[in-house]
Amino acid sequence: MHKVVLLFFMMLFPQLIYAEIAGFPFESEQEEERFRELSAELRCLVCQNQSLADSNAALAQDLRTELYEQVLSGNSRDEIISFMTDRYGEFILYKPTFSSRTLLLWLTPFVLLIFAIAFLVRFSRKAGHSASTQITEDELEEVRGLLDEEDNKL
């Protein structure tokens, strides 16, 4: 029964069990956390849709070892990332840095969102506008006049 419950939770939170951390013993939790974080953020260059943490390619194993040693020797997150990008380029980052070359990549979604909102606002205003102008003050007068006429007839 316990096993079933465990399996259930493992299926609920699969990101907790990827831990390709076997064979990489850490003394502090911060180091382990940094290793875990970076190995999930860095992309395996052989099987490009897998992170270093997920991939079993030989290169990914080597890069994990490299990452492990750098984390142990106390290198900062930025130092490790620049080590990787100096050799493999931005491609190794799942999340590219914000620069003039990636401007389009980062900003397009927001620009599109703004456009979409602008369109939405414009069209909904027009719709609301036409609904409110369906009966103008003049027309109301006319209707009142007609109603009064009816009343007078009675």
Added chain:
Amino acid sequence: MSQAADNTVNKPKRWIYLVPLGISAGLVALFVIGLGLNPRLIPSPLIDKPAPAFSLPKLYKPDEVFRQTDLKGEVSLFNIWATWCPSCKQEHPVLTQIAKTNEVPIYGLYYKDDPALGVDWLKRYGDPYRANAVDVDGRVGIEWGAYGTPETFVIDQQGIIRHKHVGPMSWKDWQETLLPLIRKLREQGA
């Protein structure tokens, strides 16, 4: 509110209907271009940078040391290979053919493999290399940003990386891209 204003509200401009069509046409164009790109070709940040430092034993003479500084002095090719790599076998005849032209010295980085196997391989298939550095644990491969053997770098006289070819080099690649570049670098250096 006038009658005219209401008319424009009820009749949106016709061209607005062409906008979705235009957007999808643009997307299709992007996808067509994107499909034509090879995702395996990752631009190397090492282009126009000095060859990464290494100090490794030579394949035939393990007592001797091969350093990146040995690449200086003339334009050369630096080829990363291994016997476990099928594309390297495919590329090998091209390398031996290039070596025969005496156009450029070819150096090798023997990557993550047993030196004995490499010696056997070169005996069997011919040896186009002037020298090979043996990188058993792949550390130097990482320094060079290797991810898909074979990889071939063009190194200029000053030891600066000028070009990287990923995957097996064909005779056509050699004639159309690498050779013209090598000749150009040689002229500039002379």
